[in-house]
Amino acid sequence: MRRRISCIAGGILELRWLRLRAEVGTHAPWDEWLTGAGNRGGTVESAPSVPGSGLAELNMRRSAAPSQLLGNSAKKPRFIPPGNKNTICLEKEVEQLGPGFKVAEGKEKQQSGLGHTRALSETHGLDVSATKAVEFVGEISSMEKANGENKYKAAEVKAVNRLNTDPVHVEAPEVARCKEEQEEPDCFTKYFSVVWCKASKKKHKKWEGDAVLIAKRKSLVLKDMEGKDIGKGTGYKAKDLESLNEGQTLMIGGKEIEVMGVILAEDFKSGRCFQSGVTTSTTVPPGSSQTTMKPFCSPIRNVYKSSFKENLLKDSQSYKPRHDPNAPNSLVMPRPNPSHQQMFNKAGLPVIDVVVDPYIVNHLRPHQKEGIVFLYECVMGMRVGDRFGAILADEMGLGKTLQCISLVWTLLRQGLYGYKPVIKRVLIVTPGSLVKNWKYEFQKWLGSERIKVFPVDQDHKVEEFINSPLYSVLIISYEMLLRSFDLIQTIEFNLLICDEGHRLKNSSIKTTTALVNLSCEKRIILTGTPIQNDLQEFYALIDFVNPGILAPLSTFRKIYEEPIIQSREPSATKEEKELGERRAAELTRLTGLFILRRTQDIINKFLPPKKESILFCRPTALQLELYRKLLSSRIVKSCLQGVLENSPHLICIGALKKLCNHPCLLFKAIKEKECSGTFDEHDESNLYEGLVNVFPQDYASTTFAEADSGKLQVLAKLLTAIRELSPAERVVLVSNYTQTLNILQEMCKHYGYSYTRLDGQTPVSQRQQIVDSFNNKFSPAFIFLLSSKAGGVGLNLVGASHLILYDIDWNPATDIQAMARVWRDGQKHTVRIYRLLTTGSIEEKIYQRQISKQDISGAVVDLSKTSEHIHFSTEELRNLFILHEDSSCVTHDLLECSCMAKKDHQNPSAEMFSMYRGCQLGKNHEKPTSKKSLSMSQLMQWKHFSGQHQTLDDPFLERIKENVTFIFQNATNPVTSS
Ligand SMILES: Nc1ncnc2c1ncn2[C@@H]1O[C@H](COP(=O)(O)OP(=O)(O)OP(=O)(O)O)[C@@H](O)[C@H]1O
Ligand SMILES: [Mg+2]
Structure with missing residues (x-):
């Protein structure tokens, strides 16, 4: 039942929050819960008897031998x-x-x-x-x-x-x-x-x-x-x-x-x-x-x-629980407090211990056990009175799927009050490429005898689910959900799980409005990248899982959004800053009751070593010349004078990014524009004026030319090195652009590399099959070409141990998502991740922006935006439209590190490096806790060196250093040998 709070005035809202706080106050604070204090998280060894319930300890019913x-x-x-x-x-x-x-x-x-x-x-x-x-x-x-x-x-x-x-x-x-x-x-x-x-x-x-x-x-x-x-x-x-x-x-x-x-x-x-x-x-x-x-x-x-x-x-x-709550290693869900019983057990049925099936518990990591307890408490209405929603926002690869499967299996089979199972039918909505993966994970963790799930695809329609008594779980893609919504609406679901649910951040899109209308009050959003945009989107996610909890949007904006944003403005007064911080803290506290986010650090110890390298690739002469020419165009100049109507700057940014990937992409765009014959002052053709003359006379966009792109040269050498040095290992090659993937595919053909590809064009029904066969150790494919926008989320590509990010996105989340495909549970080899950036170009600027935006960690939202929505000041554009030809790494220059002057920083160990006080931007004691949200100061702690150094201790980098001007490198779980 959706409940909306009809507070319109801020004062009433505050009162509502006070009440909410009071309700919430009966539970242990969130951080306490997380750390296990207050006896709430993790395994509950001995569930307390229910005071005042008059019920004695109940005996297990099913699982006991x-x-x-x-x-x-x-x-x-x-x-x-x-x-x-x-x-x-x-x-x-x-x-x-x-x-x-x-x-x-x-x-x-x-x-x-x-x-x-x-x-x-x-x-x-x-x-x-x-x-x-x-x-x-x-x-x-x-x-x-x-x-x-x-x-x-x-x-x-x-x-x-x-x-x-x-x-x-x-x-x-x-x-x-x-x-x-x-x-x-x-x-x-x-x-x-x-x-x-x-x-x-x-x-x-x-x-x-x-x-x-x-x-x-x-x-x-x-x-x-x-x-x-x-x-x-x-x-x-x-x-x-x-x-x-x-x-x-x-x-x-x-x-x-x-x-x-x-x-x-x-x-x-x-x-x-x-x-x-x-x-x-x-x-x-x-x-x-x-x-x-x-x-x-x-x-x-x-x-x-x-x-x-x-x-x-x-x-x-x-009465006995289905599984033995006293068995070693048992995971017992918290018992309800008296007020919960009063509210949900009006019939006075016996309270039965809900115990997660030991079959699954034995596989669970500690954080996953905590996550299951958290989800259970949320959907049972034990964390916030009369609310049944949760957002599980664990970073990628922490096993959100397994946590949900454990919850679903528990609730489908067990009841808290009496034996009646808490839920009967579950709807899981997920991106198309993950529908089969969910089915696979159910099978992986529960075997094929316990539960039958129904993934909807071309051959298996919702009608079949409705007519068959065998299934209790329906798995469907967001797209298919809309198509079959009339039918879906007729089914009574008791639990709704929205995987990669950040797509519901926009409350006016069809998918969100459709799902909001389902009369299912237990709702879970899963997302590895919870808040990519602004507070309104954050609000939409919250309102989806727990309708009405934050009061109407207009009030929310006044109370939270405006003060928080205002406090971040450089011109903010001391009072504004203080108010914004307090509101943000309150919002974090309030929403923290039903949002759980753990960083990847907690599973690092279970994973093999990871080496991440940022490779600054030297642009070719053709790229430099074209770049200069683009920057001198009239359209760029007018952008710098602040003429930003019709967003001409986006056209310029697009052209520069194409050029960085490969000049042939620019050439193709020019030719296409010529053919279309349209022209206006802020049009692309204006930008391309005279550009075609820079290309060699016989230049053809269709021919693959490795020598024209600095990054492609590095890529080709890197692949050769991997092939030679680790012939059994495989590579995921990621780009945000289909056209770039076409070039990379051509390169694979040219070198005779076997490859497989997943992009927006790949039929959803084939995606899991492509992933599965690539992950199979007998797969002949050396390279997996992946469009990060199409399939970056949720995929497990542990068949590869190298991942190369060919281009960079404005939104750090997109890149982080892509990088997390390989370094995750199930990976057996040391993982190597390479990010390619064209030295001195717009790509470096985007990278800097990415990491400086992540600096706003700790705030309730990450305010970084997707490219179309970014507001650039003229100052920012000026910075963006500069080509730094004489720097081997502008990012390093920005760090004002003294190492370049000394030229003695090649290959220092991370610990040794931290001793170079001249290299530290931040103070030593400000060392960040999470490696994931990399900031400029953290970057300083990475090993970094120029490509010119005679010996690098990395055999792969050794092969490419000629084309690389600078390298940042970081190792997680390092082993002594590279
Ligand atoms: N306890 C575990 N032991 C072994 N493997 C696990 C465990 N938990 C999860 N995995 C495996 O780890 C991989 C990643 O899990 P999953 O896909 O659920 O991550 P996720 O949190 O959904 O990440 P993303 O945000 O990228 O979708 C899967 O192959 C899963 O089977
Ligand atoms: Mg997932």
């Missing part, structure tokens, strides 16, 4: 002696849904209006009226045998006898008919929901999946949730199989299973029992054995009907 139940007969699942008559009825149900089915209906009718005990006694009466407890032999429950089975049986027999004499027991006519049919003992089929794992003697079982067990006469068939046979066995005693009941374990085909509940024949036939979540919902708590007689729909609701409730609460001892 049978051995854990022994020694306390009260905790044991009840042993219900086999009832031949009943099984004959079931057989009828199976065979024809005839009399037996009627029995079920009739019984249901009888039960309604009766109390739990009475209903139970009827069931038992039906089961046992002509029998007594039987021995339980064969493979079944050998562990139970070994641990005082007799006592167990005795208790059960007693219970059964008591039930047999229950005076309220009345036989329905159908029951009598069952009794008559008792004479055919061997003929029955029963269905059970079970969990299974490979047979082992371990105390703490790790169940590997749900399954359906079919018991027919003396044989068993085990089917996974996709309906595939995963185990078979014969030679059991029919009476043992007939009497199978919840909590009992047995072996089948090398697998151990535990029975979770009985499935109606009808549910098996309709396939509903294979539907995700059904195993939980068709299973009733220990102590009740009436499942077989209940219609499928809403069994949980029936179980918790008010007539039952009291009994169940009293019987809370017999």
Whole structure:
């Protein structure tokens, strides 16, 4: 339910925040949570009992190995002696849904209006009226045998006898008919929901999946949730199989299973029992054995009907979580506080520990465990009252996907109050190139038996998801979502995950408005680059996940945006600065309750070494001449005089960037303009005037000419070096431009390098396949050509260990995104990243701007903008439109470092280098904590040297130094040898 705060005046808004603060104040502060103080983050070893709830500690229900139940007969699942008559009825149900089915209906009718005990006694009466407890032999429950089975049986027999004499027991006519049919003992089929794992003697079982067990006469068939046979066995005693009941374990085909509940024949036939979540919902708590007689729909609701409730609460001892909360390394979700219970557990159902499946927990990194707890608290409304949204903004590669998968799996299978799972259906919206990756990750972490997810593509339409009972997770691209929105709207989703969700920063785009209209209140945005633009975009993301939490936009702008922006102006007064900082701090604090961001540093220790080099490439003579000519054009001059109407400066910037990549791109643009024949004063043709004469007479844009571009020369040599020095390693080659990728592709052909390519033109359906086959170690492709704009986000390209960024984007996030594709979990080799910049050109200026903008770290937003939106002052343009021909690195010149004068800084170690006080811009103690948000002062701490030095300790750089004027280099997780 969307709730908007209708505060219009700032004062009211402040009041609202005060209230919010007060609500929030009941929780541990965010930083405390993160650091684990306040006992909130990470593994919760011993969940506190719920004060005032009147509920005792609840026992685990599903995951416990049978051995854990022994020694306390009260905790044991009840042993219900086999009832031949009943099984004959079931057989009828199976065979024809005839009399037996009627029995079920009739019984249901009888039960309604009766109390739990009475209903139970009827069931038992039906089961046992002509029998007594039987021995339980064969493979079944050998562990139970070994641990005082007799006592167990005795208790059960007693219970059964008591039930047999229950005076309220009345036989329905159908029951009598069952009794008559008792004479055919061997003929029955029963269905059970079970969990299974490979047979082992371990105390703490790790169940590997749900399954359906079919018991027919003396044989068993085990089917996974996709309906595939995963185990078979014969030679059991029919009476043992007939009497199978919840909590009992047995072996089948090398697998151990535990029975979770009985499935109606009808549910098996309709396939509903294979539907995700059904195993939980068709299973009733220990102590009740009436499942077989209940219609499928809403069994949980029936179980918790008010007539039952009291009994169940009293019987809370017999409730147990799906997984053992006390098992070593268990990840238990925080218990709700009393106010949460008051709000969300009006029925007073038992509070059950929610425990993440140990199958997945064992793979989780510490930060991922914290992330799962965080997400859980957010979507359960435990962090901010009545809000259920979260933004997981971990830096790239920290495994946001796995954290979400863990959450989804937990919520689909477990309930906090009673057994009803928290969610039933999940919608994951993601960029097209990642749809298959999500499916792959689900499989990677949960195997194929546990859950079936449905990725939408050309061949698999949303209708199929709607019509099939098998799926609980729909994965769809943003584009496809819009196309199928009418259908999507008809599905009730309980959790919405928007991967790379920063695209929702614009609240007026179709995708955002469509998603906002979905009536799903648990919403998660995943993004590695959360706020690329301004505070309004930040607001849009917040408002998407937690509608209304920040008050109306107009108020937000007055209270936050304006003071914060004002405080950053050079002309800001002391008071303005102070106000802006305080507002920013408050905004950070407030939003920090449901935004979690961890930097890549936290997984560095799990990753192999990374070496990052910024290579300043010497421009060719042709590039220099063209560059000069461009700068002397009338259009550039008018820009410098402040004539910026129609954005002529963007045309100039575009031309200079093309030239830096390769002169042929400029040549092509000139020719195209000539052909189009249009002309006006601020037009490109004005810029290109006379330029064509600078090109050689026979110049052709179609021919690949390595010698014309400084960066291309460096690239070609670098690839040759990689091929020779590390023939088994592969390269990702990134550009922001399709035309540049075409040139790089030509170069691959020229050198005979096998390559693969992913850009905006690549059909979405093929993207994951391209990525997968490249990552395969047997892939023949040496190079992966990647358009960072099209496919930079989210991809895992760990098949490569070298990544070359051929050009630079205004937005540092784009480049950081691209660079993170290779140095991530799963990478086995030392990673080498190279950024190519043309010395003295606009590329250096863009780079400087990138890193100086990242200096604004710590503020609530990174105010760097995408190129079209950047506002340039005339002063900035003047700086941008200068060519520094006589510098080997303008960026280094800016650092005012003394090393160039001394010429003795080649190859100092990072530590040694920090001793050169003359090289430090900042003070030593201001060393930044995150290497990711590189600033000018941090750059100073990188190793840096001119390409002229005689020996470089890097064999790859050694090969290219002739074409490189300067190098900055940084190593993370360095090893002693390069
Ligand atoms: N605990 C883990 N152990 C091993 N590998 C992991 C772990 N967590 C994640 N991974 C792997 O790390 C890679 C990166 O994870 P993922 O794609 O989820 O990152 P991300 O946070 O979504 O990054 P991005 O912002 O780039 O999309 C994947 O191949 C994933 O399978
Ligand atoms: Mg991702």
